[in-house]
Amino acid sequence: MRSIRAALAAALLAAFLVPVPAHAASTTGALMITHVRPNAKGADVKDNKQTNLNGEYFIVKNVTNKTVNLKGYVPDITSNTYGRALPSYNLPAGAVVYVHTGSGTNHRDANGKHHVYRGYARHVLPNDGTGRNPDLRLKTPGSKDDNKAAGTLSTCNWGKAADGRTYSC
Ligand SMILES: [Ca+2]
Numbered sequence: 001m002r003s004i005r006a007a008l009a010a011a012l013l014a015a016f017l018v019p020v021p022a023h024a025a026s027t028t029g030a031l032m033i034t035h036v037r038p039n040a041k042g043a044d045v046k047d048n049k050q051t052n053l054n055g056e057y058f059i060v061k062n063v064t065n066k067t068v069n070l071k072g073y074v075p076d077i078t079s080n081t082y083g084r085a086l087p088s089y090n091l092p093a094g095a096v097v098y099v100h101t102g103s104g105t106n107h108r109d110a111n112g113k114h115h116v117y118r119g120y121a122r123h124v125l126p127n128d129g130t131g132r133n134p135d136l137r138l139k140t141p142g143s144k145d146d147n148k149a150a151g152t153l154s155t156c157n158w159g160k161a162a163d164g165r166t167y168s169c
């Protein structure tokens with residue numbers, strides 16, 4: 001009897017340990033993180049220079065039916081406190097914006113995708129995010145980059161990121 005119970009318990013435990021399929025991105029606000037490319041294609045550093053900074057990015061969607069200004073929303077990478085609030089940029093209803101790590105001019109491209117730039121001189125999204133969950137939070141304007149949950153609207157978690165690969169959140 002005891003061994004049957006033990007076997008049942010083990011089977012139940014195993015059922016709970018089965019990896020959960022990636023859940024769909026979600027948000028409690030106007031903006032949602034949908035994708036991330038934590039590991040820019042190619043070497044991050046060449047000849048002591050940070051390269052392809054804009055190949056590192058995450059994608060945010062305006063899930064509302066009206067324009068939302070990105071200004072002040074805080075991307076909080078949970079393994080550091082480099083967080084800069086997003087710049088002022090009007091993202092139309094339903095549109096997506098690529099939030100790049102490096103420098104550039106915020107714009108809408110020919111395919112209708114939007115791009116904003118955070119102006120860092122180094123890669124900031126961890127290539128190996130296995131130690132934290134989530135790896136990135138998007139927080140309401142005025143929130144702190146303190147690696148804590150307060151103000152969180154949407155999250156993304158990726159674990160170890162392959163070179164140049166984009167992950168769904
Ligand atoms: Ca990176």
Ligand SMILES: [Ca+2]
Nearest residue numbers: 076077080081
């Ligand atoms: Ca942080």
